[in-house]
Amino acid sequence: MKCHCEKGELTLWQGTGEIGYGCRECKTNWLPNKYIKGLALDSKFKYSDFAELIKTAQSSETTMQCPHGCCNLTNKHTAHFDVNYCHTCHGILMTEQQAKQFYAHYKIPSRYSHALLALEPSILLALMS
Numbered sequence: 001m002k003c004h005c006e007k008g009e010l011t012l013w014q015g016t017g018e019i020g021y022g023c024r025e026c027k028t029n030w031l032p033n034k035y036i037k038g039l040a041l042d043s044k045f046k047y048s049d050f051a052e053l054i055k056t057a058q059s060s061e062t063t064m065q066c067p068h069g070c071c072n073l074t075n076k077h078t079a080h081f082d083v084n085y086c087h088t089c090h091g092i093l094m095t096e097q098q099a100k101q102f103y104a105h106y107k108i109p110s111r112y113s114h115a116l117l118a119l120e121p122s123i124l125l126a127l128m129s
Contacts, residue, residue: 027096
């Protein structure tokens with residue numbers, strides 16, 4: 001997937017506190033919806049609370065295209081973090097700073113991704129597909 005910075009690709013990576021997609025050029029994080037739901041496995045993150053927060057958050061339109069090509073992303077502003085959200089596929093795109101704020105708010109430890117990497121590679125790929 002092409003990154004919005006147009007300098008790099010969004011490739012599978014271990015980001016700030018997750019396994020997802022990222023751009024090595026601009027450090028943007030892309031979390032498809034199923035990856036967001038997976039954050040609850042090893043943290044205090046609750047997807048239902050996140051979904052409600054996103055639904056009620058202030059928003060502003062952006063010109064950034066969803067990496068999946070669904071539609072333009074909407075910037076969602078909360079008291080603790082901002083994310084760029086796709087209303088169609090429900091993924092989130094975050095800058096490096098936005099990602100740090102998001103993971104700090106939900107107390108998602110950076111070791112989260114290390115635990116996933118310890119899994120047998122075939123299990124990890126099955127979880128991500």
